[in-house]
Amino acid sequence: MAVKLNYREYFKEEALPLMWCAGCGNGILLRAITDALADLEIPPHQVVVSTGIGCWGKADDYMTTHAFHGSHGRALAFATGIKLGNPDLHVIALMGDGDALAIGGNHFIHAARRNIDITAIISNNFTYGMTGGQYSPTTPLSYKTTTSPVGVAEPAFDVCGLAEECGANYVARSTVYHVTQLKRFIAAAIQKKGFNVVEAINTCPTHFGRRNIPGDTVEMMKYIKDIGMPRSRFEKLDEEEKNKYLLTGELVNRERPDFLSVYREINPAASESGRGEGK
Amino acid sequence: MNKTDKEVKIHIDEALCKRCGFCIEFCNTKVYEADQDGLPLIKNLEECTNCRLCELRCPDFAIRVEVVNNE
Ligand SMILES: Cc1ncc(C[n+]2csc(CCOP(=O)(O)OP(=O)(O)O)c2C)c(N)n1
Ligand code: SF4
Ligand code: SF4
Ligand code: SF4
Numbered sequence: 477m478a479v480k481l482n483y484r485e486y487f488k489e490e491a492l493p494l495m496w497c498a499g500c501g502n503g504i505l506l507r508a509i510t511d512a513l514a515d516l517e518i519p520p521h522q523v524v525v526s527t528g529i530g531c532w533g534k535a536d537d538y539m540t541t542h543a544f545h546g547s548h549g550r551a552l553a554f555a556t557g558i559k560l561g562n563p564d565l566h567v568i569a570l571m572g573d574g575d576a577l578a579i580g581g582n583h584f585i586h587a588a589r590r591n592i593d594i595t596a597i598i599s600n601n602f603t604y605g606m607t608g609g610q611y612s613p614t615t616p617l618s619y620k621t622t623t624s625p626v627g628v629a630e631p632a633f634d635v636c637g638l639a640e641e642c643g644a645n646y647v648a649r650s651t652v653y654h655v656t657q658l659k660r661f662i663a664a665a666i667q668k669k670g671f672n673v674v675e676a677i678n679t680c681p682t683h684f685g686r687r688n689i690p691g692d693t694v695e696m697m698k699y700i701k702d703i704g705m706p707r708s709r710f711e712k713l714d715e716e717e718k719n720k721y722l723l724t725g726e727l728v729n730r731e732r733p734d735f736l737s738v739y740r741e742i743n744p745a746a747s748e749s750g751r752g753e754g755k
Numbered sequence: 756m757n758k759t760d761k762e763v764k765i766h767i768d769e770a771l772c773k774r775c776g777f778c779i780e781f782c783n784t785k786v787y788e789a790d791q792d793g794l795p796l797i798k799n800l801e802e803c804t805n806c807r808l809c810e811l812r813c814p815d816f817a818i819r820v821e822v823v824n825n826e
Pocket of ligand 4: 781782783784785786787802803804805806807808809810820
């Protein structure tokens with residue numbers, strides 16, 4: 477009988493303790509990803525993790541898979557090159573909200589438009605954690621950060637809505653509180669062909685929490701637990717109330733042809749190059 | 756024994772634990788209590804349902820929930 481894989485096959489136990497602050501949900505997200513990979517039984521050497529820069533961008537330090545630790549905002553650019561270079565690999569881009577949507581926003585839009593076979597896992601903690609808590613494109617309106625001491629005056633991006641509009645094949649949102657759901661979405665995204673996005677609402681008690689949520693790490697976690705809302709309850713809210721919550725669940729699951737399939741059709745020579753067919 | 760009739764063992768790595776309090780707060784059956792320092796103490800193991808959510812929600816890989824006698 478085949479031995480079931482364990483998250484430890486993907487997790488560098490010897491690198492513990494993790495660099496992240498007490499109550500930072502990055503470790504929970506990391507566990508969900510390594511659990512999902514174990515469930516899918518994808519050997520670590522067939523996985524490449526591509527990261528940008530940020531607290532979450534350090535996650536590759538703790539993984540046994542291949543990794544490319546790139547520059548801020550460019551995780552998807554590197555991931556695109558890796559996937560086109562060897563379509564047999566499972567390519568996973570790990571990005572913070574700043575990484576994916578501020579400096580990396582353009583890459584995000586076009587990766588989704590292309591529908592290239594990459595899994596994007598975005599840790600959305602509503603701030604730039606690594607650089608001291610500046611506001612990001614996902615900081616909720618009127619929330620305080622170091623660069624918006626009286627409250628941010630810009631509306632936040634709906635990360636999943638953006639991914640959907642641009643063409644992503646699979647889009648889901650969960651939180652690091654809802655760990656089993658989160659793992660399920662990550663596994664579905666990795667399995668599916670195309671550009672697939674999982675937004676994980678995450679805690680940053682050190683910067684976001686300290687300025688906006690009275691109390692400790694537990695209060696920060698309760699906050700993200702409560703703002704995530706499934707469609708059944710979300711739909712019942714009026715428009716103004718909706719702004720206070722984030723819709724969770726599998727939001728998009730469609731079958732647009734992925735970039736490589738289209739490219740091979742347009743350029744048959746590309747299929748004859750001896751490269752694999754990918755997943 | 757406990758709620759699942761399986762023998763569950765919980766191991767907490769005190770060196771890895773950063774005292775975030777998640778395991779203590781979010782365990783539905785209140786298995787843990789904090790010591791003065793915030794370290795989780797296993798107080799009501801007999802109430803453990805072996806859901807393993809504390810292990811999955813520990814941001815620092817400090818908890819291991821194990822079933823000892825799983826016939
Ligand atoms: C080109 C460039 N610009 C700016 C920075 C500084 N910088 C490092 S991480 C970061 C933002 C991190 O925020 P986010 O991506 O949300 O990740 P988090 O740290 O919150 O996980 C910035 C602006 C950089 N490293 N490189
Ligand atoms: S600063 Fe925020 S995002 Fe960075 S490790 Fe600390 S809690 Fe996590
Ligand atoms: S969840 Fe983990 S790090 Fe937090 S208090 Fe419990 S054992 Fe410690
Ligand atoms: S396994 Fe579940 S019931 Fe048991 S201590 Fe952990 S959270 Fe509580």
